[in-house]
Amino acid sequence: MSILNAIREKLDDLHPKERELAEFLLERPQQAVQMTILELAQQSGSSTATVSRFCRSFHFQNFTDFKMRLAAELAQQPAQVQYQDIVAGNPLQEIVSAITANHLRSLTDTTRLLDLTQLRAAIAALHSARRIDLYGAGTSGMIAQDFFHKLIRIGKAANVYSDPHLQITSAASLTDQDVAVGISYSGETLETINALRCATEQGATAISITKFGNTSLAGHASIRLFTSSSEAGMRRGDMASRMAQLHVVDILFTGLVSEHFDEYVPRLESSFHMVRRYTGKEEREIP
Amino acid sequence: MSILNAIREKLDDLHPKERELAEFLLERPQQAVQMTILELAQQSGSSTATVSRFCRSFHFQNFTDFKMRLAAELAQQPAQVQYQDIVAGNPLQEIVSAITANHLRSLTDTTRLLDLTQLRAAIAALHSARRIDLYGAGTSGMIAQDFFHKLIRIGKAANVYSDPHLQITSAASLTDQDVAVGISYSGETLETINALRCATEQGATAISITKFGNTSLAGHASIRLFTSSSEAGMRRGDMASRMAQLHVVDILFTGLVSEHFDEYVPRLESSFHMVRRYTGKEEREIP
């Protein structure tokens, strides 16, 4: 942050208009680097001449040089705004920063919370499962879908259900050779809990993916995986939590493939090529 | 290295002079970002017009925009762990680190590539849309689903289709008051391209969400949103790209809600409470 720091240090020594400009730059550097000198001058209440002089006074070759270097500096570390809920009329740039920060935070927190032992147990269970059932509702249903997509790519006998009746119907036919995965961020989704309970009763290995804490769903699972839990923020919805859950799914899947590389990778590559072959643009172009 | 990657990928498709330019950029990007368009044209053996056209063909606003984003990209410290593919028998801890790094990188790269103008245009289009159609196949279909979940929460007349026949059927009935969103990481999914083309023909506003570069899908959209593009890595699948796409969806949605706070937030809160009321554990516990 050397450029912005240098500006901040000099703030008191600057002429009034330059100071206004400097303050604008410190406040909204991201926007500033996208502007022309005229836009910047107008928005900061000065003139193009002042901006130009300002850049030279800081020993940049010219305005463009200044803009480039500032852009490079800003790219170094993304702004850290914390777990914000949606509020009215935020500048778009701030929304972008806030969401990015939320998501990054969510992923790193989740990584930190991961229990390698549980992860290994989950991978082992998935690997030796005869059949894999996935349960989830709403957004967590989508996570389950995603996991499903991945599992069938490596030829696993997986199923995914978001219909409560089907969930139970399927769970009822599981055996002790099977695995059921219940996904629910809150860990309190009744349908998912019931499906996992039912699976457990049939002797299946139950894996839960919930937010960190002692949630009901985790209570019914023998293998528990957790994602970071941020304060709710009903407006924000489940954006960050969904990222975290996908993150866990990705790690599970990658761990699974990596540990049984020779078995799964050929299937993975085959599915990749087949999808290309049968859906790719090159062979079927419509004129 | 999204921008340079995108250039590298397109290298074979470029016209001779553009190609020379591209090769120069790939070889000496650091120098390139310090030059004016004339210098760059001369040193790469082309003309200013060619450079300008080149930048636009990659969907940058103009040469300056290109230079700024490239400078920002070059300023990024090389990540400790780079976009890794799945390999055999890695220690689990390393897998976790690698995936986390991949995902973080994917999000920050995508954020850096976001074009606020396009984003604003997309938000405005979505807001005033009479009807919103979402198209996607495979994993991108899931992203479309996710967006759909969000849009119906705020009472938008949205639909999501992954069946190609339904996509076209629905697209055919769009009007110039409607919006169609095509999602495809590769930007080359034929079904999605056709659906978006059809929508465009009906006069609907077309929004694309693809990896960065000049992809076919983006070519058929009037509003183009991009995610970071990493080298393929077929085993890794589309984990990081999916994160990036969701990231864009989240930003779109949050921006939409934030800009029209009074209209959307009550609906959002209502949907939140209703889901709680009708599916929550507290009222329906099974003993």
Next chain:
DNA sequence: TGACGAAAAGAAAATAATTTACGCCACATC
């Protein structure tokens, strides 16, 4: 109190940079 000078800052002119319109040329097609 008024005159002078220094410095700040804008207007406008000058310059530089970038985009666009236009047209030429090469190559392909019939």
Next chain:
DNA sequence: GATGTGGCGTAAATTATTTTCTTTTCGTCA
């Protein structure tokens, strides 16, 4: 060999930036 198409450069138009010149403001000193 005529005609069309598309790549590409030149130059004109546009836009952006810098510099010069002028006005204004404020402080100092007679």
